[in-house]
Structure formats: structure tokens, C-alpha cells
Amino acid sequence: MTQRAIERRLRRHPSQDGDGVKISRIHDFGGGLDPFLMLDELGSEHPDDYIGGFPPHPHRGIQTLTYVLNGGLTHEDHLGHASTIGPGDAQWMHTGHGIIHSEMPLTDSQGLHAFQLWLNLPARDKLSAATYRDVKADQMPRIAAAGSELIALGGxxxxxxxxxxxxxxxxxxxxxxxHLRFSPGALTLEQAAATFLLYVFEGRLEAGGEKLEQGELARFGPGNEVLLSGDTHAQALLLAGTPYNEPIAHYGPFVMNTREELDQALRDYRDGTLAQ
Structure with a gap:
């Protein structure tokens, strides 16, 4: 096994989206996290920070994955999908040619804490048919090791x-x-994907011999194994994938390969054909 080392770090920054929803965001639309584009974290005990939600809006050229820790989100789209996810649940959306959807938040005693990940689609799938799926917490397999727990959403x-x-x-x-819930000690995580990212959203961790603080995302270099250690409880999201190495053109909710394709997406949205 070859140990992977951290080759790049990004830190979350405050942002705002939808109807005034306050979020923490990490993004790279230049291909540095390929095939991933953006990770948003929604987390607040104050409903005014998020209650406006995300009214109907379009997407083309990406997939989204939404994962809830506390509270919930209700999804509706032009295809007729309507569902609500709660703690531990996830929803996946393949926007392809186009989808118009809304996501409205729900709250519990701990407020709202959720993530939304954007994954790029390869050029061949940018105009494919849109689809949607949700997955409940009890459908996700888990690994328990040395007091820690890994919850596998996908892959x-x-x-x-x-x-x-x-x-x-x-x-x-x-x-x-x-999703990794880490207890003090040491773990060996095997992951050989070309792109491997770890985002610490609670506590702190040591990964590949370097410390990661809350709010940091690390990209690892080549290899197939990472040693995780620490003396405090921590939580992290783990992301792995295969890069496309294709050009990326981004504007708002649309991610294509060229400026001309973006212009076409905007025209399609204006004339009502984006989601047909």
C-alpha cells in the first residue's frame, strides 16, 4: 500500500443562495476537484438563516447529492417527483438536459444541518434525460471500526x-x-480513486500525517491508503471519483463545456425548453 499525502487544502467561506439561505461553501470550477465542483454546508439553529429555502430554479449539466444530518428538506420538480428527506437521508438528482426544482427546509430541535454536493457530468451526458432518487438512512451500509463509523452513501x-x-x-x-464519524484513535482508510477529498465539518483530524481543522477540505495525492488519527471526536465527508479532464464552463446553475453551450442553456431556459 502507498500512503497518500495532502497536496492541496481549501477552506470553506460564507456565502448565500436561494431565498437568502446562509451557507458555507467550497468550490472549484476550474477542474481542481474534478469530477466534483462544489460543496455547500447548511447549518444553523436559527430558522431565519435558512427558512426561505430554494424556490423553483433550473439546472443543466450536473448531478447534485443532498445529505441531511438534522432537520429536513422537501424536494419537488417539474418531472413530478416530490419527497422529503430527514436526518440521515440523501437525495440524488441527475439534471442532464434540464430540471426545474425547489428545495424547502424543515427544522427540528437542532435546527437544520445538511450538505449539497455538485458533481460534474461528462460531455456525453450533459444533455441526457433528467432523473431523481432518494435514499433513506436505513438503506446505507456502515462499517464500525475502533469506535468510529463510516456510512456509505455511494461508491x-x-x-x-x-x-x-x-x-x-x-x-x-x-x-x-x-460520512465518517471518528472516535479518538487511528484508522486506515483505503481509497485508490484518482480524486480523493476529505472535508472536516466537526472537530479536527490528522490525515496523512497533517492536521486538518474544522472547515478544511483536503485533496490527497497519488496512492491508495490514508492513515487517520486524532485525540478528539470528529466528523468528515469523504469524496472520491475519476476526473474527466474536460473543459468546464459555468454560469449560475448551469455547467457545460463551452460558452456557446452555456448561452444555449440560457436561451432554452428563457423560451421554456430547458426542461423538456
Whole structure:
């Protein structure tokens, strides 16, 4: 096994989206996280920070994966999908040619805490048919190791020699996503994907011999194994995938390969054909 080292760090920054929803965001539309584009974290005990939600809006050229820790989100789209996810649940949306949807927040005693990940689609799939799926918490397999727990949302994961595959098996870029609840000690995480990212959203961790603080995302270099250690409880999202190495053109909710394709998406949205 070859140990992976951290080759790049990004830190979350405050942003705002939808109807005034306050979020923490990490993004790279230049290909530095390929096939991933953006990770938003919604987290607040104050309803005014998020209650406006995300009224109907379009997308083309991406997939989104939304994962809830506290509270919930209700999804509706022009295809007739309507569902609500709560703590531990996830929803996956393949926007393809186009989708118009809304996401409205729900709250519980701990407020709202959720994530939304954007995955790029390869050029061949940018105009494919749109689809949607949700996955409940009890459908996600888990690995327990040394007091820690890995919850597999999608893709293949190995922790201390044990492997699982998450139910979301159509993530773009052979994507894999997991939630790690870390207890003090040491773990060996095996992941050979060309792109491997770790985002610490609670506490702190040591990964590949370097400390990661809350709010930091690390991209690892080549290899197939990362040693995780620490003396405090922590939580992190794990992301892995295969890059496309294709040009990226981005404007608002649309991600294509060229400026001309973006212009076409805007025209299609204006004339009502984006989501047909």
C-alpha cells in the first residue's frame, strides 16, 4: 500500500443562495476537484438563516447529492417527483438536459444541518434525460471500526480492511461519498480513486500525517491508503471519483463545456425548453 499525502487544502467561506439561505461553501470550477465542483454546508439553529429555502430554479449539466444530518428538506420538480428527506437521508438528482426544482427546509430541535454536493457530468451526458432518487438512512451500509463509523452513501469504501458499497451507484465520475464519524484513535482508510477529498465539518483530524481543522477540505495525492488519527471526536465527508479532464464552463446553475453551450442553456431556459 502507498500512503497518500495532502497536496492541496481549501477552506470553506460564507456565502448565500436561494431565498437568502446562509451557507458555507467550497468550490472549484476550474477542474481542481474534478469530477466534483462544489460543496455547500447548511447549518444553523436559527430558522431565519435558512427558512426561505430554494424556490423553483433550473439546472443543466450536473448531478447534485443532498445529505441531511438534522432537520429536513422537501424536494419537488417539474418531472413530478416530490419527497422529503430527514436526518440521515440523501437525495440524488441527475439534471442532464434540464430540471426545474425547489428545495424547502424543515427544522427540528437542532435546527437544520445538511450538505449539497455538485458533481460534474461528462460531455456525453450533459444533455441526457433528467432523473431523481432518494435514499433513506436505513438503506446505507456502515462499517464500525475502533469506535468510529463510516456510512456509505455511494461508491466503494474500505476502512480497516472491511469494505462496503453505498446504494447510490450512478454517481457521476464513478463517484463515491461517505460520512465518517471518528472516535479518538487511528484508522486506515483505503481509497485508490484518482480524486480523493476529505472535508472536516466537526472537530479536527490528522490525515496523512497533517492536521486538518474544522472547515478544511483536503485533496490527497497519488496512492491508495490514508492513515487517520486524532485525540478528539470528529466528523468528515469523504469524496472520491475519476476526473474527466474536460473543459468546464459555468454560469449560475448551469455547467457545460463551452460558452456557446452555456448561452444555449440560457436561451432554452428563457423560451421554456430547458426542461423538456
Amino acid at each position: 466503494d469504501w474500505w476502512l480497516d480492511g472491511e469494505g462496503v458499497s453505498g446504494p447510490l451507484d450512478a454517481l457521476a465520475g464513478h463517484g463515491a461519498v461517505a
